[in-house]
Amino acid sequence: VTTVPVDERGAVVDALGDEAAVLLTPAHQVPMGVVLDPARRRQAIRWAAGTGAIVLEDDYDGEFRYDRQAVGAMQSLAPDQVVYAGTVSKSLAPGLRLGWLVLPAALVDGVVDVKGSAGAHSSAVDQLTLAELIESGAYDRQIRRARLVYRRRRDRLVEMLARYSPAVEVSGIAAGLHVVAHLPGREEDDVAALAARHGLAVQGLGANTHPGHEHPPALVIGYATPPDHAYTAALARLDAVLAALS
Numbered sequence: 001v002t003t004v005p006v007d008e009r010g011a012v013v014d015a016l017g018d019e020a021a022v023l024l025t026p027a028h029q030v031p032m033g034v035v036l037d038p039a040r041r042r043q044a045i046r047w048a049a050g051t052g053a054i055v056l057e058d059d060y061d062g063e064f065r066y067d068r069q070a071v072g073a074m075q076s077l078a079p080d081q082v083v084y085a086g087t088v089s090k091s092l093a094p095g096l097r098l099g100w101l102v103l104p105a106a107l108v109d110g111v112v113d114v115k116g117s118a119g120a121h122s123s124a125v126d127q128l129t130l131a132e133l134i135e136s137g138a139y140d141r142q143i144r145r146a147r148l149v150y151r152r153r154r155d156r157l158v159e160m161l162a163r164y165s166p167a168v169e170v171s172g173i174a175a176g177l178h179v180v181a182h183l184p185g186r187e188e189d190d191v192a193a194l195a196a197r198h199g200l201a202v203q204g205l206g207a208n209t210h211p212g213h214e215h216p217p218a219l220v221i222g223y224a225t226p227p228d229h230a231y232t233a234a235l236a237r238l239d240a241v242l243a244a245l246s
């Protein structure tokens with residue numbers, strides 16, 4: 001596996017060469033939280049069309065955009081070059097292990113064969129239940145509800161972090177279930193270790209970045225995990241960690 005850099009316009013796709021495929025998170029880059037800009041999207045598709053490569057569009061949290069309507073999928077721009085992957089891991093629960101692929105027609109049989117022979121059958125009951133949720137409209141309602149909950153959580157987190165600006169700066173769009181908080185001049189691992197001593201599991205950006213890629217010191221803070229009743233206390237702990245640093 002080779003890697004490409006990421007800047008404020010998303011993955012730097014002109015760094016692609018003769019690879020057979022590229023995995024992108026266009027709606028919300030992991031971990032930096034930026035959107036892949038339209039020119040880069042077109043460039044990746046041109047590259048794939050020209051070399052016969054596949055673009056894997058990993059839309060792992062595209063339901064959760066808080067500032068505007070979600071950007072359309074790359075898959076619709078080039079259905080023959082792009083494999084689209086979605087999941088219920090963010091909208092329902094990662095433990096369900098359910099997701100979906102939209103494949104170029106030429107790949108469908110091969111992927112079905114591999115899935116069939118991989119032995120990892122998805123639960124029929126879970127799939128039928130999800131189908132019922134989708135058809136009845138309950139899945140849409142769940143996403144709307146969850147979007148509101150996570151948006152409020154993000155707002156509260158960002159508001160708290162803003163009190164520590166400029167020692168702490170948030171980057172990335174208002175979306176998804178994590179925030180990247182930059183800590184200029186700090187050792188991110190030390191801050192993550194201090195957070196762990198306060199009972200918080202947050203990671204440094206380095207734990208989410210391929211070795212060898214330079215990155216600024218930052219924490220990746222997921223805000224979806226605590227149950228509602230524990231979120232205020234989790235925020236207060238993070239506040240205490242940052243206060244101890246300042």
Ligand SMILES: Cc1ncc(COP(=O)(O)O)c(C=O)c1O
Nearest residue numbers: 025030058060087088089094099
């Ligand atoms: C980049 C990325 N892709 C996909 C997923 C979802 O994976 P799965 O559907 O296997 O739970 C995640 C979950 O955190 C993710 O961060």
